[in-house]
Amino acid sequence: MVRPYLPLNAFRAFEASARHLSFTRAAIELNVTQAAVSHQVKSLEEQLNVVLFKRLPRGLMITAEGESLLPVLRDSFDRMADAVERFRGGHVREILAVGAVGTFAVGWLLPRLAAFRERHPFVEVRLSTNNNRVDLAAEGLDFAIRFGAGAWHGTDAVRLFDAPLSVLAIPAVAHDLREPADLLGLTLLRSYRRDEWTRWFEAAGLPRTQPPQNAIVFDTSLAMMEAVLQGAGVGLAPPLMFSRLLAAGAVVQPFETSLALGSYWLTRLQSRSLTPAMAAFSAWLAEAVAQEGLG
Template identity: 60%
Template sequence: MRPRLPLNALRAFESSARHLSFTRAALELNVTQAAVSQQVRSLEDRLGATLFKRLPRGLAITDEGRALLPVLTDAFGRIENVLKQFEGGHFHEVLTVGVVGTFAVGWLMPRLKRFREQHPFVELRLLTNNNLVDLAAEGLDVAIRFGDGVWPATHNVLLLDAPLNVLCTPRIAKRLAVPSDLAREILLRSYRADEWDKWFEAAGLEPWPVNGPVFDSSRLMVEAAVQSAGIALAPPRMFVRELQTGLLACPFDTEVKTGSYWLTWLKSRRMSPAMQVFRNWILDEAGNEAAYRGGDDS
């Protein structure tokens, strides 16, 4: 069995190959030039291969050296990145979360301080989206999505139901005595074309054509409603702050469920400690909210 190669010799070669100089490598590694040269010579002897051509002015890397260099550079880089995550004797793990913008602002953001206090050694990186997400391509550890939870490539755990209802300014709400009064108003639409039809049916109305502006984000659509641009159909539980401060009103009790929020991660991905911590935390938060409200909103 081939003996293990010494780490110092590998480090000496990698640094020398990047600088094409034993002298510069010695400065980087804080050793003498002779020590670097000796380490590289020892590595060549063990491998039975010449890694450098010694020139009057510097070094020229051989084909064998070129084959070895990228592997070592990647390995040392990964080791360095992991070591950087240690601080104060604790391991800091980065967790990249993709999240629907409406959920991020309306539900997750008010709770992030609590997560940080409970799990200070998990560094969250949040990337918002409009529900179009590719976990593998985007380098996401987990994603929070809206829909029916049927995504075959991922594990999908229900977080919250989010039924839709009418949201508008209090001034507009005063002229809405019954649902049919909506026929005289500008109704804002999401990219899901059938949402208003489903709400009309739940309210006992015959659907009619809705011609208001279309938005690719519920957050943006509701902001338009706050600015009196029309009436939105969105999940009230994602806009609690606006409702509590009087920026918005919810004039009717009728709700319609078109989807829920789900925590998802790739089936091909083994859960890291940070992923497990985040999963447990967010499920506890969602469960606590459901208990406070007296159950699910379905």
């Protein structure tokens, strides 16, 4: 297939002129003359047989045809810049797109991510967070770290570790908690799982206890713990993910009872072959989990 000639200099001149709505300012950015930019844009218009700008006394106004071309060029230039950046320093940089449950990302991964980057400096990690609902294919992710039972259609899942839930409260509230039944007079905070407080009370030896119906429901433990810190109630969350708050004394765990409802898993599409960056990240995660005795 013979590809059509692509006038890259003219495309650059058009894109810069569209951003500045000025041939003069585009020329300054590109370090050429204003006449050169104007000529390049005019040449592009003639080649495409369209008008890209309306020339005004005090600048430019982009036309509908120009508006349709601009985002395509911006995306192409960004992708070319990313590709060139990967080769900086004589090494191929590889992008690794990871989606993670927000609680895991903030509570466990981020404090340790510098160690991975130090060991693998040419892997660029792009981390996005979610509330455990993720579409690997649609979001273009190499990995997704999720919480659950490990069964997601079309994915390979590697178990990382459990994160049992326990009661967490600010010290002023925890001071009056002598036994689990004392919780019944408080506002209980929970995630979208309706039965978690009921199951925690059963684990604590109160099998017939029904928690109050005025519980506040959150879609992430991060938001729940912020509410705990603000004195809105008592949370049921994984202490492991909030170890820094516990170490600082901002919250306490008044009872030893914990409830295991699932594990964190490293998942990828079964159709997705491992890249060197993916293999490095997977191996590093397994090592970090083993070193901390969590697996």
